[in-house]
Amino acid sequence: xxxxxxxxxxxxxxxxxxxxxxxxxxxxxxxxxxxxxxxxxxxxxxxxxxxxxxxxxxxxxxxxxxxxxxxxxxxxxxxxxxxxxxxxxxxxxxxxxxxxxxxxxxxxxxxxxxxxxxxxxxxxxxxxxxxxxxxxxxxxxxxxxxxxxxxxxxxxxxxxxxxxxxxxxxxxxxxxxxxxxxxxxxxxxxxxxxxxxxxxxxxxxxxxxxxxxxxxxxxxxxxxxxxxxxxxxxxxxxxxxxxxxxxxxxxxxxxxxxxxxxxxxxxxxxxxxxxxxxxxxxxxxxxxxxxxxxxxxxxxxxxxxxxxxxxxxxxxxxxxxxxxxxxxxxxxxxxxxxxxxxxxxxxxxxxxxxxxxxxxxx
Amino acid sequence: xxxxxxxxxxxxxxxxxxxxxxxxxxxxxxxxxxxxxxxxxxxxxxxxxxxxxxxxxxxxxxxxxxxxxxxxxxxxxxxxxxxxxxxxxxxxxxxxxxxxxxxxxxxxxxxxxxxxxxxxxxxx
Numbered sequence: 001x002x003x004x005x006x007x008x009x010x011x012x013x014x015x016x017x018x019x020x021x022x023x024x025x026x027x028x029x030x031x032x033x034x035x036x037x038x039x040x041x042x043x044x045x046x047x048x049x050x051x052x053x054x055x056x057x058x059x060x061x062x063x064x065x066x067x068x069x070x071x072x073x074x075x076x077x078x079x080x081x082x083x084x085x086x087x088x089x090x091x092x093x094x095x096x097x098x099x100x101x102x103x104x105x106x107x108x109x110x111x112x113x114x115x116x117x118x119x120x121x122x123x124x125x126x127x128x129x130x131x132x133x134x135x136x137x138x139x140x141x142x143x144x145x146x147x148x149x150x151x152x153x154x155x156x157x158x159x160x161x162x163x164x165x166x167x168x169x170x171x172x173x174x175x176x177x178x179x180x181x182x183x184x185x186x187x188x189x190x191x192x193x194x195x196x197x198x199x200x201x202x203x204x205x206x207x208x209x210x211x212x213x214x215x216x217x218x219x220x221x222x223x224x225x226x227x228x229x230x231x232x233x234x235x236x237x238x239x240x241x242x243x244x245x246x247x248x249x250x251x252x253x254x255x256x257x258x259x260x261x262x263x264x265x266x267x268x269x270x271x272x273x274x275x276x277x278x279x280x281x282x283x284x285x286x287x288x289x290x291x292x293x294x295x296x297x298x299x300x301x302x303x304x305x306x307x308x309x310x311x312x313x314x315x316x317x318x319x320x321x322x323x324x325x326x327x328x329x330x331x332x333x334x335x336x337x338x339x340x341x342x343x344x345x346x347x348x349x350x351x352x353x354x355x356x357x358x359x360x361x362x
Numbered sequence: 363x364x365x366x367x368x369x370x371x372x373x374x375x376x377x378x379x380x381x382x383x384x385x386x387x388x389x390x391x392x393x394x395x396x397x398x399x400x401x402x403x404x405x406x407x408x409x410x411x412x413x414x415x416x417x418x419x420x421x422x423x424x425x426x427x428x429x430x431x432x433x434x435x436x437x438x439x440x441x442x443x444x445x446x447x448x449x450x451x452x453x454x455x456x457x458x459x460x461x462x463x464x465x466x467x468x469x470x471x472x473x474x475x476x477x478x479x480x481x482x483x484x485x486x
Binding site for chain 1: 372374375377378381382384385445466467468469470471472
């Protein structure tokens with residue numbers, strides 16, 4: 001009994017000791033960070049003033065900093081550089097490269113410690129040179145999930161089209177990177193990722209094809225429309241067709257009109273028809289009015305309600321079709337038409353403002 | 363000289379925007395979250411509000427909506443700072459009543475031009 005009490009007491013003492021140790025370590029880190037911030041504060045103010053006044057020639061002064069002082073200041077410079085675009089960003093990247101930041105980041109990216117590799121990945125993404133992107137492509141396959149995620153984010157930030165291939169590879173199942181991160185990185189790269197994503201619609205892995213279609217829709221790339229239309233073909237797997245239809249709806253491409261009408265009228269399941277019906281509302285093509293009115297009149301309950309909302313989006317001709325249904329139809333079709341008209345006249349287009357779908361990747 | 367509100371939880375962005383606008387002769391009130399932005403708006407009547415979309419607790423969209431619902435702040439031009447360059451996000455901003463948007467990372471020169479364009483429009 002006494003031995004058990006002793007053991008419990010010893011364990012409690014150990015836990016208390018470890019707790020004190022953790023708190024002390026955190027406090028020490030905080031103090032060190034504050035000291036570092038205080039030491040670099042004048043340099044940071046000076047740099048901010050230079051950026052604000054666009055006096056980039058004054059950056060010359062930083063080239064004369066003692067190496068130890070520059071290394072202390074370096075994370076702050078990189079952090080500011082990552083927030084900038086244009087001339088100031090280019091000037092700061094040049095300064096960093098001249099003062100050895102790239103070499104240090106490349107070296108740290110080979111460290112045994114995952115945390116150091118992840119920090120190096122962030123720095124490489126900010127610098128964004130060819131060498132940095134090549135190293136990031138390797139870090140996107142790192143053994144640590146933390147480093148892989150950092151590398152993927154950094155590839156997106158690099159702004160280099162060379163980052164697209166590794167990012168698409170990271171969409172493959174088993175890459176160990178959440179696809180949300182990869183999608184955000186590709187979206188951040190913007191237009192340069194479009195050709196790679198269009199090519200990925202023919203990728204051997206179905207998951208990559210579907211994600212590529214989805215990202216193309218969010219990217220808003222009109223050049224992707226022919227490839228997405230092809231991905232809506234009846235010989236294509238249903239999941240890809242769903243993603244391609246959603247993407248076409250987001251893009252609002254007029255060329256998609258007949259494909260969307262076909263899917264709205266004869267889609268093999270309600271999900272496909274729903275996406276097509278929503279997309280027709282966004283497209284704004286008045287030829288969709290009779291098709292949407294027919295869906296309100298004869299479609300399943302939920303689909304009919306969405307078709308009524310799409311008719312509202314088509315303004316006067318859509319509302320005229322709804323008024324006709326509200327007087328001549330009966331049962332649920334009449335109710336949906338009346339409800340949609342009430343919303344239309346209150347100016348309360350159903351739901352949140354457009355764009356809420358992007359939250360899937362936020 | 364105009365009084366401009368900047369709300370962003372990222373200290374770097376806040377400082378970059380504040381330095382740029384101050385350098386151009388404007389007075390800047392910089393805060394780090396949505397509730398502080400509303401507090402600053404209650405204290406002083408600013409001419410433009412620059413709001414980050416993704417702030418903890420209260421987003422730039424929420425602050426914008428709240429501004430539009432108050433008669434005192436309804437007409438203050440709002441510029442949204444967004445890290446998401448996508449069309450849908452921009453549409454959301456406009457639906458909440460924003461006047462313009464700036465995509466992060468940003469060019470300080472472009473930021474100043476946009477702010478001055480919004481100021482010129484609001485004075486017309």
